[in-house]
Amino acid sequence: MSVGIDEISFYTSSYYFDLRTLAEIQNTDPEKYYVGIGQEKMGMAAPDEDIVTMAANAALPLIERVGTDAISTLMFATETGIDQSKAAGVYVHRLLGLNANCRVVELKQACYSATAALQMACALVAREPQRKVLVIASDIARYDLGTPGEATQGCGAVAMLISANPRLVSIDPEVGNYTEDVMDFWRPNYRGTALVDGKYSTKIYLKSLKKAWESFREASRLEFADLSRFCYHLPFSRMAQKAHQHLAKLNKVGLEPEQVEAQIEPTLSYNRTIGNSYTASLYIGLCSLLETCRDNLSGQRIGFFSYGSGCVAEFFSGTVREGYAEHLHRERHRQMLDARESLSHEEYLKLYHYPNPTDGGEHEMPHVTRGRFRLAAISHHKREYVPC
Numbered sequence: 001m002s003v004g005i006d007e008i009s010f011y012t013s014s015y016y017f018d019l020r021t022l023a024e025i026q027n028t029d030p031e032k033y034y035v036g037i038g039q040e041k042m043g044m045a046a047p048d049e050d051i052v053t054m055a056a057n058a059a060l061p062l063i064e065r066v067g068t069d070a071i072s073t074l075m076f077a078t079e080t081g082i083d084q085s086k087a088a089g090v091y092v093h094r095l096l097g098l099n100a101n102c103r104v105v106e107l108k109q110a111c112y113s114a115t116a117a118l119q120m121a122c123a124l125v126a127r128e129p130q131r132k133v134l135v136i137a138s139d140i141a142r143y144d145l146g147t148p149g150e151a152t153q154g155c156g157a158v159a160m161l162i163s164a165n166p167r168l169v170s171i172d173p174e175v176g177n178y179t180e181d182v183m184d185f186w187r188p189n190y191r192g193t194a195l196v197d198g199k200y201s202t203k204i205y206l207k208s209l210k211k212a213w214e215s216f217r218e219a220s221r222l223e224f225a226d227l228s229r230f231c232y233h234l235p236f237s238r239m240a241q242k243a244h245q246h247l248a249k250l251n252k253v254g255l256e257p258e259q260v261e262a263q264i265e266p267t268l269s270y271n272r273t274i275g276n277s278y279t280a281s282l283y284i285g286l287c288s289l290l291e292t293c294r295d296n297l298s299g300q301r302i303g304f305f306s307y308g309s310g311c312v313a314e315f316f317s318g319t320v321r322e323g324y325a326e327h328l329h330r331e332r333h334r335q336m337l338d339a340r341e342s343l344s345h346e347e348y349l350k351l352y353h354y355p356n357p358t359d360g361g362e363h364e365m366p367h368v369t370r371g372r373f374r375l376a377a378i379s380h381h382k383r384e385y386v387p388c
Contacts, residue, residue: 001129002170003122004318006163007065009329010284011058012156012274013049014370016041016340017348019151025345033151038237038268042275043155044343045140046368047354048375051078052088052385054157055138056095056373061329062134062161068097072131073124074104075117077279079308080139081106082383084189091385092136095373110185111233112308113137114158114279115316121162122171129164136160139278142193145352149196152236154275158283167327168290169302169318176216176315178208185309192356201309205239206246208313209305213247216315224251227303227317229289230264234281237268243305266293273337282306290320291330298322339370 018041019033033039045054055076063071076089087106107113114137121133138157143149184201187194217223224247232240244264248255255263267285269292271277277284282304290297297320306314343351357363362379369388377384 001126001164002166003125003164004162004166004171005160005169006132006166007062007161007327008158008168008283008287008290009058009061010156010158010270010280010287010333011054011336011371012043012277013045013054014340015044015046015343015351016273017044017343021345021348022151036238037151038241039151039272039275041273042151042153043277044153044348044351045155046351048365048367049369049371050082050375051080051138051140051157052082052091052095052383053369053371053373053375054155055088055136055159056092057371058138058157059092059096059134059136059159060372061332062159063096063098066132066161069099070132071098071102071134072128073121073133074098074102075121075133075135076104076106077108077114077117077135077137078106078139079108079110079113079187079278080142081108088138089136091383095385095387109312110308110310111235111278111281112306112312112314114283115304115306115314118160118162118171119175119316125162125164133162134159135162137277137279137283139280141276141278143196144193148198149194152276154277156274156277156280156284158277158280158287160283167321168324169286169320171318172220172316174216174220174222174316176212176214176219178211178215178313180204180208180311182311184311196309201235202239202242204309204311205233205307206243208307208311209243209247209315210250212305212313212315213250220317222301222317224248224253226301228263228300229267229293229297230303230305231267231282231285231289232264232305233307234268234271234285235276237272240264240268240285270333270337287333290324291328291333296325298324
């Protein structure tokens, strides 16, 4: 019996800010962003959108297919949580109408926790193969204006249905892990934006890739040449290219530029126009691979590298199933991305500075989102979510 990803869907805001506009405001060359970091646009959440509404929107197509009673567990991964106590997934549980006997838990470790959720979900399904587990990763990446991180903002959520005999990707049980206490990226409770040491974080990312790969090789018989495609955590798209060249060098494999492109380029298409989605980015990359790659991926083995600053990293693998293309949400995703609206610089700043009420008063949110769920109000410190 195999266990893995039976279905996958993602969601992002209806609004984006083009990095060409940011470059114009900064009086710099747009290629600094389009080529230098491989990013073109960044998603900007509307005032009535947050990690809960994006998560529910991402998961809805999955629930509409399998029904609300099919889910035994909901695991919600995020590093932009909205409450220090209550799991964001509990709100999603209500919005989706899931069964009262469904357990819900939130996981956090920077951008890595969605992978922890995936692995735990696979273990739960292996124990009870008749069960299905819903894994959701949802985040909004925010950095201070005028910092190098500003161009790597974004937002998005991905939902994955984990089951026995999956239709998309079977996940191999062998993994390689690496953990080290470092301060390359962090966000204290009292800050709304993250702090990051960019050059150091890149260094730690590559070090963690090396260590996780070495751990993986001890656990698995698979070698670099056994993996046809690679999905990397994507703080920005150019990072995947650096990572893949680094991994090839570690394995003494000389890759031509066209080989690098073939192995990772299809994973980058969505990220370039959504921006950083933290926990969701690796798996939106998987969506991008499955939906934009022109080759038939059936039977091909994928290498996955998950990285969460601070840091925890994992390398694992999975095999694309025969007939996977019949079970994707390709057209819905393309329509969603094509329908997004571009923001002017003034509109971008307005969304960036939109107030986050903390006074306990009654605050209604303007109805801006085009999604099926919205944050309607924050009243007496309580967040009120409604379907649209």
